[in-house]
């Protein structure tokens with residue numbers, strides 16, 4: 001007999017991939033109507049577990065009971081029929097279809113039953129009212145590939161809400177949302193809960209987990225290590241369960257001395273996007289750039305590295321004026337840029353870890369036209385262990401790694417370059433608490449070796465704790481700058497929302 005209050009009962013779920021025991025007899029119970037958090041380090045098995053519940057993967061052992069019935073031979077379409085919807089970590093919208101088409105994909109509305117003529121008008125109207133209900137305002141007739149990553153995420157959420165699911169699983173939904181959009185999502189979750197929808201919520205942001213979840217399940221190395229009421233655990237307790245030890249210093253900032261002017265940007269303009277951007281970055285220093293999503297931070301970085309054209313502005317590298325027209329030019333100018341949308345811009349998914357990490361630096365490893373494979377192997381091995389990239393070997397294809405471990409591969413790739421200026425766009429997005437510290441430590445190493453670091457981040461704590469100086473942007477303009485000591489959350493938010501403080 002199964003317990004009525006349980007919507008989902010997973011018992012003894014085991015899943016093996018070649019060389020990896022991803023899940024080792026995991027139990028998870030989800031109570032009807034609750035928000036259930038699923039936490040664990042990168043590669044702990046969270047996404048795999050939910051992919052089993054959505055029929056995307058088949059499990060090797062174990063039992064799934066959903067809504068009182070045991071499910072066997074679950075497929076993705078069967079799961080949707082049963083009312084299980086999932087917003088995957090790697091969004092799966094169709095890029096060249098509109099928001100409306102994506103939301104109604106596979107569930108199109110027809111004018112007449114028999115003739116199967118798609119009722120575009122009604123689909124548009126329903127999408128508009130869905131967006132309005134969720135207090136979202138963007139154009140639903142746009143192709144999803146023309147939306148920012150934050151809005152694409154919102155489209156996924158609309159799609160799930162629209163499917164009238166009983167269970168909505170969100171795999172790191174806020175990793176690319178602004179604080180404002182995150183608040184909107186939390187409101188949506190509260191609305192869903194009121195309607196009796198059950199939510200499974202995966203996140204590395206434990207403050208969010210603490211705030212919105214009723215209960216959590218903690219995974220470590222493919223095993224369930226705990227399930228508890230959220231009120232029975234502090235964030236530090238949760239970290240201890242996830243990592244198996246305490247993390248004393250989440251932001252290991254070191255004291256360093258400002259060195260030479262590495263990058264100088266003056267009067268950078270891009271019509272309608274960037275306005276009169278001027279700032280300097282120095283060696284031995286971390287410059288933080290923050291602002292709300294859409295403030296133009298990524299656009300600014302892309303303009304500097306030559307990925308987007310500029311209308312005016314001077315960029316100097318170590319005092320020398322440079323004409324950077326393409327990312328290739330910027331690599332030559334010793335600039336490394338870690339993009340925020342790493343899956344699309346940073347990785348060749350079907351290639352292995354070794355290839356991806358060494359891609360930008362293949363030349364460095366060539367000697368008289370021959371690749372020095374041994375040297376590549378050594379360097380990549382070292383980074384894999386420093387960043388604790390969970391992979392069976394460096395020859396594993398990147399598509400088989402967990403989301404967070406894919407992120408680490410992109411970071412490793414840029415760390416390996418002999419760049420002097422590093423621009424990291426959301427460097428710790430999707431990365432677990434323990435690995436974050438490793439990323440900061442590696443950034444510290446770069447500073448000690450006289451690099452200039454620019455960190456673009458929406459995570460206020462990260463910028464406030466790690467940066468020596470903080471620049472705040474709003475709608476394509478720099479609103480102001482703070483030294484590490486003078487920055488407070490209030491001051492930053494003030495500038496980020498576009499209010500200029502007069503001197």
Ligand SMILES: Nc1ncnc2c1ncn2[C@@H]1O[C@H](COP(=O)(O)OP(=O)(O)OP(=O)(O)O)[C@@H](O)[C@H]1O
Nearest residue numbers: 017022042043044045046047048400401402403404
């Ligand atoms: N398709 C696959 N083929 C082979 N191995 C896989 C595949 N998918 C996942 N794995 C492995 O299973 C383990 C668990 O991965 P999973 O994606 O579930 O982790 P996760 O907890 O979601 O991590 P993250 O926080 O990084 O997203 C990892 O070691 C991963 O490399």
Ligand SMILES: [Mg+2]
Nearest residue numbers: 047089402403
């Ligand atoms: Mg995952």
